[in-house]
Amino acid sequence: MPMLVRWMGDDPVMTRQDRLGIFIRKLLSHSPLSAEDQREIRDLPYTIRRLEPNEHILREGEKAKVCPVLLQGYAYRQKTSADGGRQIVALKIPGDALDFQSLYVETADHNLQALTPVELAVFAIKDFERLVAPRPNLARAVLVDILIEASIAREWLLNIGRRNALARLAHLLCEIFYRVQQIAQEDVGGFELPLTQEQLADLLGLTPVHINRTIKILENAGAVRRISRRLTIGDMSKLRQFADFSDLYLHRNTVSGI
Amino acid sequence: MPMLVRWMGDDPVMTRQDRLGIFIRKLLSHSPLSAEDQREIRDLPYTIRRLEPNEHILREGEKAKVCPVLLQGYAYRQKTSADGGRQIVALKIPGDALDFQSLYVETADHNLQALTPVELAVFAIKDFERLVAPRPNLARAVLVDILIEASIAREWLLNIGRRNALARLAHLLCEIFYRVQQIAQEDVGGFELPLTQEQLADLLGLTPVHINRTIKILENAGAVRRISRRLTIGDMSKLRQFADFSDLYLHRNTVSGI
DNA sequence: CGGTCTCTTGACCTCTGTCAAGTAGAGTGG
DNA sequence: CCACTCTACTTGACAGAGGTCAAGAGACCG
Structure with missing residues (x-):
């Protein structure tokens, strides 16, 4: 592991x-x-x-x-x-x-x-x-959880509908990093993605072959690194640039009411 | 109107x-x-x-x-x-x-x-x-409403991520028809879409030009009709065939519990 | 009846998909 | 430690769906 x-x-x-x-x-x-x-x-x-x-x-x-x-x-x-x-x-x-x-x-x-x-x-x-x-607090937490997942789905619609393969992949990687970071207790700087290229393709509405080509672009730019087959973040700011990423849609600590 | x-x-x-x-x-x-x-x-x-x-x-x-x-x-x-x-x-x-x-x-x-x-x-x-x-009944209704919208977003992800332009457009038209039908009190058989081709493009992650080409295919097949600029359903069963449409994701009248 | 917004169409381009062959790791058994 | 196998990754050649550009035609509106 x-x-x-x-x-x-x-x-x-x-x-x-x-x-x-x-x-x-x-x-x-x-x-x-x-x-x-x-x-x-x-x-x-x-x-x-x-x-x-x-x-x-x-x-x-x-x-x-x-x-x-x-x-x-x-x-x-x-x-x-x-x-x-x-x-x-x-x-x-x-x-x-x-x-x-x-x-x-x-x-x-x-x-x-x-x-x-x-x-x-x-x-x-x-x-x-x-x-x-x-x-009520718990009921609200459940609801907010559901709403945030819906918000992520909307961002994915934008991602798949309007961004090209490069930005699309970079965006997904940014999101995963932010989300993992959020629930990790320690820094997850160099965390490794457990996704195969086929799974990335199915996440992004692309084909495995094209994912492969796209990863290589990110890798050559230094945004991403690979140790054997495992994908790792190389340079988060570069990745964000490729991705046109903003974390607003993740609704981190932005609850209304109580 | x-x-x-x-x-x-x-x-x-x-x-x-x-x-x-x-x-x-x-x-x-x-x-x-x-x-x-x-x-x-x-x-x-x-x-x-x-x-x-x-x-x-x-x-x-x-x-x-x-x-x-x-x-x-x-x-x-x-x-x-x-x-x-x-x-x-x-x-x-x-x-x-x-x-x-x-x-x-x-x-x-x-x-x-x-x-x-x-x-x-x-x-x-x-x-x-x-x-x-x-x-509780009203709270639940609000929740179910939110969940159904989320379900629709997931179907759209499949639609935009994995279906070609023809199936994609047909699927959207099916969905709109079903949804309008559902809240209409009378039959909406020949209802007219109020969407421009540019809006259809923005709904489907395509371009207006390609929407135009795709509408023509549906029209030639008789799945869809046009009076001047207004789009109308021609043959629902044909449209469903193009679309690979199932209404499961709309969760019509399928609530659990009370 | 001119102005504006859509729609339509054709020519061309490019991003991504398809196909196919080959390579490299990871795991397994000898 | 070395074959063997399986799966995933890699790469190149080619194809095609959909995008881009541009010009013209229809609607609709004041």
């Missing part, structure tokens, strides 16, 4: 409550929660589930019976067109709740799968609902 | 409460609301605001102070890239709430503008919050 997961703690000393720390940190990054709110989350019963890359967490058309939160690894939402084209429509990183949607809507409209080996904390929907319903 | 707005009622006999009917109908299309819930909405104070095409309802970076609902006309969410590329990231039709997001998040991450001449019902955020907070 590369350093990417170091700060996610495989530490056997961690208690069950500790393991949810990353989830709480994620929620706190956009919503204020009282110490009691946090404790209530930590005290919620859950089971740990581990999946291999590309295993399904939820399938299009299904009804979810549980509420999974990503503790380790990456996951993605994916849809396919009739002619087999695959599009990844969301990328989830450690700390992200994977399926708040199923708390409120009957059937899944996309496939939810593990991208890397993942570890999930799986709550029962009933438990989660009972927790959130009477606590 | 073409038949498109006929069923939206400019009828002067309509009371203030009546005018909100289309909003309630939209909410009912995905969430059950008691008669009392509905009355509470109708009794909420609001002001009417009319805007011309492309006028801003909300600007990126701003904080909304009101909660607008679209009564007549179309509106859109839009983002631009550094090199001036414009992408429409959401299309709103009569009955749609335009900005539930601002109830929960500090700053707007996109521009919200009128596409045609529009009529808005504008609620005060405070009023709306006071209405929704103690009513």
Whole structure:
């Protein structure tokens, strides 16, 4: 395992409550929660589930019976067109709740799968609902989480609809870096991307071959580095220039109300 | 005004409460609301605001102070890239709430503008919050509304990322037809699109010239018709074939729980 | 009836896709 | 430690969908 997961703690000393720390940190990054709110989350019963890359967490058309939160690894939402084209429509990183949607809507409209080996904390929907319903702060945190994911989807629409391959790739890398940085407890300066070029292609509406060519441009410009096959950020400011990146759409610590 | 707005009622006999009917109908299309819930909405104070095409309802970076609902006309969410590329990231039709997001998040991450001449019902955020907070059914309806918009954004990602121009355009036309049909009280068989080719281009990540070429293909196939400049559906089943369209992602009448 | 905004069309260009062959790591078994 | 295999990456030649440019034609509007 590369350093990417170091700060996610495989530490056997961690208690069950500790393991949810990353989830709480994620929620706190956009919503204020009282110490009691946090404790209530930590005290919620859950089971740990581990999946291999590309295993399904939820399938299009299904009804979810549980509420999974990503503790380790990456996951993605994916849809396919009739002619087999695959599009990844969301990328989830450690700390992200994977399926708040199923708390409120009957059937899944996309496939939810593990991208890397993942570890999930799986709550029962009933438990989660009972927790959130009477606590406005938590209900709001869930809502804000949903809204931020929607905002990211809109930025992706702009990215895929209007930016060329180079800017598109740079933009995605910037976003991942910012998001990982946000939930990491330490600096993630040189973190390594666990994405294959095929996955990058499916994220960006491009082909693997063109991703390869585009990475090389970023690499030659020094914006990105590679150790063997692993992609690493070389020069963030260069990357941002390529990307036309602004983090406004990530809504970091910009909650209204309380 | 073409038949498109006929069923939206400019009828002067309509009371203030009546005018909100289309909003309630939209909410009912995905969430059950008691008669009392509905009355509470109708009794909420609001002001009417009319805007011309492309006028801003909300600007990126701003904080909304009101909660607008679209009564007549179309509106859109839009983002631009550094090199001036414009992408429409959401299309709103009569009955749609335009900005539930601002109830929960500090700053707007996109521009919200009128596409045609529009009529808005504008609620005060405070009023709306006071209405929704103690009513779980209404809170849930707001949430489901937000989730369905997010689902549409994901389908658009697939559409723009993986479908060619022909399927892409056909898919958008199918979606608009289904959505308009859903809130219309009568059959909207031959309804006319109020979109220019440039707007279609900005919706689909294409150029106006290519939209023009693509419309002609659909027209020659009989999937679409044109009277002067106005686009009309010619043959829905053909259009669906071009589009690889399934309406699952619109989540029509598929709510979980109460 | 001139002005303006769309739409239309053709010629040409280029970004990205396709195909195909080859290379390099990572893992496995001997 | 060395084959062997599998998967991912790399590269080049070529193709094609969609973009760009530019000029002209239709609508619509005062």
